[in-house]
Amino acid sequence: MKITIIAGARPNFIKIAPIIKAIEKNQTEGVTIAYRLIHTGQHYDKNLSDTFFEELNIPKPAANLEVKSGTQAEQTAAIMVAFEKEMIANPCDLVLVVGDVNSTMACAIVAKKQNIKVAHVEAGIRSGDMTMPEEINRIVTDSITDYFFTTSTSASENLLQKGVDPLNVHFVGNVMIDTLYQNLNRIVKPVFWKEFDLETKNYIILTLHRPSNVDEEQSLVQLLLGIDNMVGDKKVIFPIHPRTKAILGERELNLKNIVMVAPQGYLNFMFLIKNSFAVITDSGGISEETTVLGIPCFTMRNTTERPETQTIGTNTLVGTSIENLEKHFDAFVNPKSPSKKAAGIPEFWDGKAAERIISILLQK
Template sequence: MKITIIAGARPNFIKIAPIIKAIEKKQSKGTNISYRLVHTGQHYDKNLSETFFEELNIPQPDANLEVKSGTQAEQTAAIMTAFEKELIQNPSDLVLVVGDVNSTMACAIVAKKLNVKVAHVEAGIRSGDMTMPEEINRIVTDSITDYFFTTSTTASENLIKYGANATHIHFVGNVMIDTLYQNLTRISPPQFWDEFGLVKNNYVILTLHRPSNVDEEKSLIALLQGIDKMVGDKKIVFPIHPRTKAILGETKLILKNILLVEPQGYLNFMFLIKNSFAVITDSGGISEETTVLGIPCFTMRTTTERPETIKIGTNNLVGTSIENLTLEFAKFLKNGLSKRGIPELWDGCASDRIVAVLLTK
């Protein structure tokens, strides 16, 4: 079996790493399976892409489509054009896509139009928010997928509601957690750890990149100032996304607690998460890792495609207003973490299950 694996953005790299390891494990035992790794170039900043290949021991891509940035339409079209040429020149039995970025949808469409089967890892997750580009990517990808690999029973149920064939749905667990478990002994403090006087539980991690939170400069500044006041004597480590940094521009912010740092590699970032007091984010994926690590997470969104992190895990959905975040954070400071657990099959073996299923096809 020849598999083409697609990676385009930071979350993709974390998800493909254990899948590649699982394939190579089968290869070492003489199983007839091979892969070709294609990097679309959707994320091209070193700290958002190259670093992950190095840290997670992912082989250098067999091809880099180097599409870079653009509008949603421009980027999607560029990926489709480049990947069509790639797939024609390097035929495959299956194209495996992960997550919900533009690369996921674009490469799935190209594969299906070339009559190549598609496997979608993290299929079926839904936020119900059609203003999110990722939600559209999920729905389109799942509408043409042949093999669905889900992280939860809720995701599997979503697919059934959308009309997917139940025999093609495989609840396997969470590959991001595979990567987390495989690297917990390798995580390390960033260079600024001592410089900023960071110690376990004395700081909060902040990440912001969604348009609803960062696209308007004045409201972004007000949000940052509110978070800065909210945490008391805790420091706030803010790895600033290039998108957010560009919106702030040359603005001179006077912030007491927030420490602006560059985007972090996986091993440094997971060290920061594991040793933090709490996390404030508008990311979906981070809430999965905080759930397994038992770290309180406050997600600044009105919807989530990962409801299990709220029902079972440590995630709190707090909306996009600083007022509500402040209220929920104050409740946490007073009452502590009310519940904590790890969802079913988030055990570090999802990738092995995925490869085992593919080998039966």
């Protein structure tokens, strides 16, 4: 079996690492399986791309399509044009896509139009929010996928309700968590730890990149000022996404607690998450990592495609207003607040999801 694996953005790199390890393990055992890794170039900042390949010991991609940025349509179209040429030059038995970025949808479409089977890792998750480009990518990808690998029973149920053949839906667990477990003993204190006088459990991590939170400059500024005022004497480490940084420009905010730093590599970022007091984010994937690490997470969105991080894990949806965030955060830090339920780790988030995926594909 020859598999083409697609990676385009930071979450993809984290998800493909254990899949590649699982393939290589089978190769050492004499199994006939090969892979070709394609980087679409959707993320091209070194700290969002190359660093993850280096830190997670992912082999150099066989090709980088170098599509870079653009509108949703421009980027998707560029990926499709470039990947079609790649597929013609290097045919395969299966294209494996992960997550929900533009690269996922675009490469799935190209593969199916060339009558190549598609496997979707992290299939079936749904937020119900059609204003999110990722939700459209999920729906389109799953509408043409052949083999569905899900992170939760709710994701599997979403697919079954749409009439997907149960024989092709496989609840395998979470490959993001595979990577977390494989690298916990390798996480590294960032160089600015001493510079900012950081102490374990006495700082907060902030990440923001979704259009609903960062696209309008004035509302973004008010959000940052509100968080800066809300956290008391705790520092807030804010690895600022290039998109968010561009919107703020050179504006001087006079923040007393929020410290903006460059995007972090995986090993530094996981060290920061693991040792933090709490996380404020609008990411979906980070709420999975905080759940396993037992770190309280406040997600600034109205919906989530990962409900298990709320029902089982440490995640709390707080909407997109600073007022809602303040209400939930104040309740969290107030010693007189009713104690929260004990958080747990969802089923199959055990570090073996990638092994299950490759084992199943070898039987197809």
